[in-house]
Amino acid sequence: MFTGIVKEIGKVSQISITTSLVKLGISSNVILKDAKPSDSIAVNGVCLTLVGKKNNLLFFEAISSTLKNTNIKRLKKGEFVNLEPALSLGEKIGGHFVLGHVDTELKLRRVIKRPDYFELEIELPPSFRKFIVANGSVAIEGVSLTVKKILPRIFTVNIIPFTFEHTTFKYKRSGDFLNIEFDYLLKQKG
Numbered sequence: 788m789f790t791g792i793v794k795e796i797g798k799v800s801q802i803s804i805t806t807s808l809v810k811l812g813i814s815s816n817v818i819l820k821d822a823k824p825s826d827s828i829a830v831n832g833v834c835l836t837l838v839g840k841k842n843n844l845l846f847f848e849a850i851s852s853t854l855k856n857t858n859i860k861r862l863k864k865g866e867f868v869n870l871e872p873a874l875s876l877g878e879k880i881g882g883h884f885v886l887g888h889v890d891t892e893l894k895l896r897r898v899i900k901r902p903d904y905f906e907l908e909i910e911l912p913p914s915f916r917k918f919i920v921a922n923g924s925v926a927i928e929g930v931s932l933t934v935k936k937i938l939p940r941i942f943t944v945n946i947i948p949f950t951f952e953h954t955t956f957k958y959k960r961s962g963d964f965l966n967i968e969f970d971y972l973l974k975q976k977g
Contacts, residue, residue, distance in 0.1 A: 796868070813847065832926050885968055895908070905946045925967065
């Protein structure tokens with residue numbers, strides 16, 4: 788379980804892709820220190836098992852069932868990813884409970900720079916509309932955010948400059964696919 792508070796931006800340094808498996812080597816300075824093989828670490832919001840570490844790299848494997856609904860299959864060497872270790876007992880809970888079980892990937896329509904914040908417009912297919920409520924929680928790329936507006940084909944979230952600069956949102960462009968995990972409580976009602 789995670790909170791949606793990104794601890795570090797990592798960089799994809801090694802990648803190997805087959806039709807049913809992706810092997811990743813992700814550079815890390817912060818999380819690497821305490822990470823142990825078998826730990827759960829969210830990579831762009833996807834709960835992955837750490838299978839090893841060497842030098843400054845964390846190694847993960849993702850199988851076809853994980854790749855199906857996530858943008859892990861789209862990663863390329865040199866891209867940046869959000870990293871968050873699993874929640875430990877006694878730790879502060881900042882965002883909202885995030886399971887790391889990404890529901891889908893949705894297309895970023897645009898990033899809008901407002902005077903004091905950034906706004907993301909994200910496409911919203913009708914089949915997922917029931918999982919989004921205004922002022923409700925959503926995890927996007929593993930980041931706990933609050934839904935601001937729901938329009939017929941999109942929803943928006945606002946991001947403060949600190950979060951924008953300390954996550955991979957600063958690298959995102961129109962047309963990018965974002966990992967989305969809807970609030971668990973809303974999924975139970977749907």
